[in-house]
Amino acid sequence: DSGVTQTPKHLITATGQRVTLRCSPRSGDLSVYWYQQSLDQGLQFLIQYYNGEERAKGNILERFSAQQFPDLHSELNLSSLELGDSALYFCASSPDFASQYFGPGTRLTVL
């Protein structure tokens, strides 16, 4: 158990819908990272937050957005969902910008 929690574990929705994924980092970690893992793309960095502020962006679609709240939990919002958005979404947290500890993930299925 890494100490990072993610909810929900599974999410099934339809194309065009909007969903919110939630992440609670390890106690004391200020950095939160979001990654997407699909069969054809592997693990891809989406976005990073540090102490409530956006720090870095990767290949994140404009339909996707995220935020980190004062209690340090983070949410990833995915809108206008497409079939290709089906993937595992992982959150990771880090105490020192180095080692990143991953949560159990949210499996998103878009039908």
Added chain:
Amino acid sequence: EDQVTQSPEALRLQEGESSSLNCSYTVSGLRGLFWYRQDPGKGPEFLFTLYSAGEEKEKERLKATLTKKESFLHITAPKPEDSATYLCAVQVRSNDYKLSFGAGTTVTVRA
């Protein structure tokens, strides 16, 4: 663009049969190289961070080494519970701290 290539894609071992996994990288400036273990449907589990050529780290039957162009993960006398996908990731010297992952090596250890 940063590139991380892992080989082989898959490795089937007999219990007790030692072997090595390779991670070759091409980056503009390496801050750190990371090894993770991932079980099916689970989040990546942090194993090691290596920072400079010549560095080695060990954990149980696993030993990671680093050169200027590649890293090796040696599995000594593996057991069936070592079956997993092993992911290599690099972090470069930049303003962000994202991890760029390789595609992974799936290791299967037969009893």
